[in-house]
Amino acid sequence: MARVALVLAFFFAQSVVVDSQDKMSESVKLTMKQGLIMNQVLAIYALDNVEDPRCKNHTDLFKNGLRRFEPWALKMFDSSSKIQPGILLGNLVEFGNFKQCIQTRFNEIKGKHCLMKITPDLDLIKTILRFRNVTEKRFAKIRLIVEKSALFWSVCVPAACPNSDVARHFNKTIMEMSDGLNLVVSLDDKHCQTMESEEKMGLTQYVSISILLVPVAAGLVSTVVVPHTRNSLALAFSIPSNYRKIVSRRSHNDLDCIHGLRFLSTCYVVIGHRFLMAMFSPVINGLEILDWIQYYSSTIIIGGTICVDTFFLMSGLLVSVGFFQHVTKTGKFNPLTFYLYRYFRITPTLAIVVLIYATLIQFFGSGPLWYDTCEAHLKPCRYYWWSTLLHVQSYVNPGALVPPEASLKSLMIVSFQCVLQTWYLTCDMTFYYFSPLVLYPLWKWRVLGLVTYAATYFFSLSISFYLAWVNEYEGGMPITNQLFETEYFQRHYITPHTRAPPYIIGLGFGYCLFKLNGEKIKMSTFTKATGWVLSATLMATSVVSCHIFQLEDYDYNRLEASLFISCSRSTWTAGVVWIVWSCVNGCGGLINDFLSCFMFRVLGRLSYGIFLLHLILQLFKNAANKTPIYFSNFTTIFDSLADLSLTILVSFFFTLFYELPLTALEGLLLKTKKVAPDN
Known part of the structure; x- marks a missing residue:
């Protein structure tokens, strides 16, 4: 052909080029x-x-x-x-x-x-x-x-x-x-x-657009009103006020290095997802991916899923520090305030993104794969928006079927979850809900608290090991374009009971930092050097070790795979703990200066928006492709940098008009002070 x-x-x-209808009827010999x-x-x-x-x-x-x-x-x-x-x-x-x-x-x-x-x-x-x-x-x-x-x-x-x-x-x-x-x-x-x-907009879409425009209009109006009044509601939407919050140099604690860790981990997630899109989308050199996954360089991406545990560590750390600061200052713990604060801090902003997915994404473009991509990511938000906003979708949705209309499963990423990456929020919120079971005993009964803490950590670790053992999971993340349909992803990777150890480590680390009360621990040069070498070794090993499971001559070892799946995330977390510990104790040097720089403070405040929005750009850029792409490290990293640049820009306005105003409204409605630092 x-x-x-x-x-x-x-x-x-x-x-002859045909210019008239008469000539068009002439036959070509x-x-x-x-x-x-x-x-x-x-x-x-x-x-x-x-x-x-x-x-x-x-x-x-x-x-x-x-x-x-x-x-x-x-x-x-x-x-x-x-x-x-x-x-x-x-x-x-x-x-x-x-x-x-x-x-x-x-x-x-x-x-x-x-x-x-x-x-x-x-x-x-x-x-x-x-x-x-x-x-x-x-x-x-x-x-x-x-x-x-x-x-x-x-x-x-x-x-x-x-x-x-x-x-x-x-x-x-x-x-x-x-x-x-x-x-x-x-x-x-x-x-x-x-x-x-091509679908036409209807009443639902116009209502959604109107809802999205309300905060923008409120911001514009408040910007005019605020100079003449100190009304708290107007101040919540004020563009200059929210802009100053984004670019503020103020620091509320000694954990400034968290800003850099948060943003760099977010970048790692965005780059990893771009590689995922590239590998599982139509490519003209698909079989070269089989060679690529055997190179050590690919391990940075394949093993990079572990960077999510940095977020779990930081979240647990900040919740723990905030909890003990609050109960020490007030002498009491109010569970209702504790839970409502966190829920309304996270969920209204998420609801905005769910609204976009459920009603508007189908109008962002067109192409041979557009319908299937919309079906795979729009319908879950229409059917399961409630489980997303209640943060229970990791337990409610995994058994759900992808809509049958989305049949091009070999060409695109399909998901049973609304806003694919929010499985992380489900885990994080679950950990937050149960954190008082660990933190309260540490506050009231130290010995009992330590026993409870250790038992909780080893219980979660044991569950992870047990599930990996009985289901004979391969070590590391399965490399397949049917990833989200695999039992490993649905029953292990996104489930809170298997992902808890890094968060629990964060809770304990936060307790230790609180007990030190700002006191600097002096360490010898040898101790510092040993700590940095050990930290780098643990983190590198946690990422690179998954490479062995991709090699052709590797024979599956049940114990080895189960230990890697259950313990590698804790070893990565231990390495990150040393980085934070060194920075807090003044031993971080250039690393602390880098992670704590003003640029990362600003970008760190945009991280939640980047987290929520980046997959919209990545998924639907792929869905709008009219030709297959060429897969290589260079082109994918180039696309990743474009993703980051555009997402940061969009997230700035998203944070300015939606996240910060909604957070301020939460404070006004609950009329309560924070019980934990923002994380």
């Missing part, structure tokens, strides 16, 4: 060989045995138009896929030309873009992988990546033709062309799109 396309392009270049090739083209791309009268008429017009090289017919043919190069390198997705197809018009004829899925059997996949020297042993390790691989092929047909006729014709055509191969050709109705397929 590539040869056919080349011949037709040559024909078109040789033909073809030689016998050219006529045979044209017949082959029409046999493939023009539907046959069509029952629908309107479709038959439009198909006949398309055939005649292509024989005459009429521009509209050439556009439709040009928009259809031809056999792409690099299939043996993993170039499995050919989108044709989506925009050109749906924009094609000729009298009543309109173009319709259909994306078909051609699924090979496992034996054919193994045969192709042998060209990459993939052995049976290696195949067992990468099976999750390749077992659902499929070729995606696009055609442009008249919009009047029923999808059933399109599916029948191309199923017959492709099966004839691939005689001897065990293939299954399928076409989902939702993967045929026309210009009219």
Whole structure:
């Protein structure tokens, strides 16, 4: 078919450019060989045995138009896929030309873009992988990546033709062309799109936009009113007031290094998610990813999921310090205030993002994958918004099915959760709810508190080990584009009872810092050097150790994998604890100066917005792609920096108009002071 396309392009270049309707009706004389090739083209791309009268008429017009090289017919043919190069390198997705197809018009004829899925059997996949020297042993390790691989092929047909006729014709055509191969050709109705397929805004969307504009309007009005009044409500929305909060140099405690750790960890998350998008999106060199995951450089990304535990540590640390400062000052603990403060500090801002996902994201773009991406991330927010806002989705949603309409699972990231990354908030809020069970005994009964603390930590560690052992999880994160459907992700990676150890370490660390009451602990040079070396070793080992599980010659060891899964996050956390400890005790040197610099204070205040918003940009940038991408470290890091730059900009305004005003309103409504530092 590539040869056919080349011949037709040559024909078109040789033909006279048609400027008038009269000339369009003139036939183009073809030689016998050219006529045979044209017949082959029409046999493939023009539907046959069509029952629908309107479709038959439009198909006949398309055939005649292509024989005459009429521009509209050439556009439709040009928009259809031809056999792409690099299939043996993993170039499995050919989108044709989506925009050109749906924009094609000729009298009543309109173009319709259909994306078909051609699924090979496992034996054919193994045969192709042998060209990459993939052995049976290696195949067992990468099976999750390749077992659902499929070729995606696009055609442009008249919009009047029923999808059933399109599916029948191309199923017959492709099966004839691939005689001897065990293939299954399928076409989902939702993967045929026309210009009219694009959803139009309705009342729900206009209401959502109005809600989103209220804080912006309030900010503009308050900016005018505040100079003439000290009204607390107006001050909450004041743009200058909130801007000063973002760029403030004030520090409320000695934990300034937290700002740098928070922002750098957020950057790590954004970069990791961009690599995830790149690996699991249509790429022209998909099989090179199989080689990439065996390089040590890839371990920085594959093992980088551990950076989330830095957030758990910091959250536990700040909650612990805030709790003991509060109860020491007031002499009492009010559970209702404790819980309400945290819930309303986090949830209203999250609700804004859930609203965007549930009602507006489908209007951000278009493309062959746009519908599927929206279905995978919009419907969970429509169905499970309540579990997201109640912070229980890690327990409520994992058994939920992805909407059946989202069938291109091999081409995109699908999720059962509303706002994918908020599994972290579910864990963090669960830890916060249960933290008094550890903190209160430490305050009232020190010995009992220490026993409770140790028992809680080892209990969570034991659960993690037990689940990894009985389910025989491979060490580290599974590398598969079906990641979010794996049992490991749903039952271990995102569940609070397995992710608690770093948070518990943070609670204990916060208690130690509080008891020191600002006292600096003197350490010898040897102790400092040993601590830094040990910290670097623990953190590096926690990341790099997962590499061994990706190697072809590694034989699965149940005990080794279970220990890594359950303990690696605690060892990473221990390394971060030393960094914070050194900075607090004045031993951080240049590292403390770097992490505590003013730039990170500002960016750290934007981190929550970056966390909530970055995946919107990443997911829907991928969904709007009209061609596959090329996967490499350079291009992905380049895209990551673009993600960060744009997300920081958007998060600045998000924080200015939404997060800070909503936080101020929470303080006014509850009429209470903070019981824990912001984290």
